[in-house]
Amino acid sequence: xxxxxxxxxxxxxxxxxxxxxxxxxxxxxxxxxxxxxxxxxxxxxxxxxxxxxxxxxxxxxxxxxxxxxxxxxxxxxxxxxxxxxxxxxxxxxxxxxxxxxxxxxxxxxxxxxxxxxxxxxxxxxxxxxxx
Amino acid sequence: xxxxxxxxxxxxxxxxxxxxxxxxxxxxxxxxxxxxxxxxxxxxxxxxxxxxxxxxxxxxxxxxxxxxxxxxxxxxxxxxxxxxxxxxxxxxxxxxxxxxxxxxxxxxxxxxxxxxxxxxxxxxxxxxxxxxxxxxxxxx
Numbered sequence: 001x002x003x004x005x006x007x008x009x010x011x012x013x014x015x016x017x018x019x020x021x022x023x024x025x026x027x028x029x030x031x032x033x034x035x036x037x038x039x040x041x042x043x044x045x046x047x048x049x050x051x052x053x054x055x056x057x058x059x060x061x062x063x064x065x066x067x068x069x070x071x072x073x074x075x076x077x078x079x080x081x082x083x084x085x086x087x088x089x090x091x092x093x094x095x096x097x098x099x100x101x102x103x104x105x106x107x108x109x110x111x112x113x114x115x116x117x118x119x120x121x122x123x124x125x126x127x128x129x130x131x
Numbered sequence: 132x133x134x135x136x137x138x139x140x141x142x143x144x145x146x147x148x149x150x151x152x153x154x155x156x157x158x159x160x161x162x163x164x165x166x167x168x169x170x171x172x173x174x175x176x177x178x179x180x181x182x183x184x185x186x187x188x189x190x191x192x193x194x195x196x197x198x199x200x201x202x203x204x205x206x207x208x209x210x211x212x213x214x215x216x217x218x219x220x221x222x223x224x225x226x227x228x229x230x231x232x233x234x235x236x237x238x239x240x241x242x243x244x245x246x247x248x249x250x251x252x253x254x255x256x257x258x259x260x261x262x263x264x265x266x267x268x269x270x271x
Contacts, residue, residue, distance in 0.1 A: 031226055032225070032226040043225055045225070046235075046239065046242060047242070048245060048246070063238075063242075065223070065225060067225075108219065110219070110220050110223045110224055111220045111224065113226065119224075121223050123238075
């Protein structure tokens with residue numbers, strides 16, 4: 001099975017998770033965009049390729065950052081959605097990758113954006129075999 | 132009935148050399164892991180956003196320790212002391228625009244240097260083993 005683009009796989013998994021994130025409504029690919037409402041962004045942050053000599057194959061580790069931004073009066077709601085998103089992704093199998101791993105135990109507060117929204121982020125690794 | 136008698140000489144010397152080689156190999160791998168940590172630190176410092184240089188100067192590498200048997204470990208990090216309140220934010224905020232440096236500076240440095248890990252560690256392990264081959268007595 002071919003590997004999907006990592007951010008697409010994450011976007012779809014979050015959309016399907018039933019945690020109130022919907023593609024194109026409050027769930028977007030790419031960098032943070034200005035706004036006043038709660039929103040989640042998935043951005044690729046690169047990755048690595050390693051040879052698995054024993055399998056004569058390459059393993060690909062794609063990395064991405066998921067960030068959730070919420071207005072100050074919904075700060076806790078933002079953290080909760082980030083937490084739900086983290087647990088929806090961690091240890092899952094999505095987009096043809098054999099492992100989706102989240103590096104952090106809980107979302108990390110990353111300050112406020114220009115609109116005053118509070119941000120929480122976590123980092124995702126997608127492990128897959130290149131065929 | 133004929134008998135063949137074989138006498139082995141120098142067995143003790145061989146055993147001594149093997150033990151020495153084992154010790155040197157472990158030291159070489161630990162030195163290699165430390166060198167890898169230093170490479171990550173250097174690359175991360177090069178990529179760190181700079182205002183007054185506090186975050187860049189906060190980088191460190193710890194000496195190798197045996198956290199698990201046969202697995203020397205070093206820690207590479209930054210963001211202690213005066214840089215603590217903002218280090219994580221500078222690292223994680225992908226929306227910041229930096230005149231110098233970038234987000235994910237430490238992570239990107241580690242990803243880059245991981246490609247050279249086997250070569251770096253192997254180089255040091257070889258150098259330590261060559262000491263045994265040349266008849267070195269170990270130490271350090």
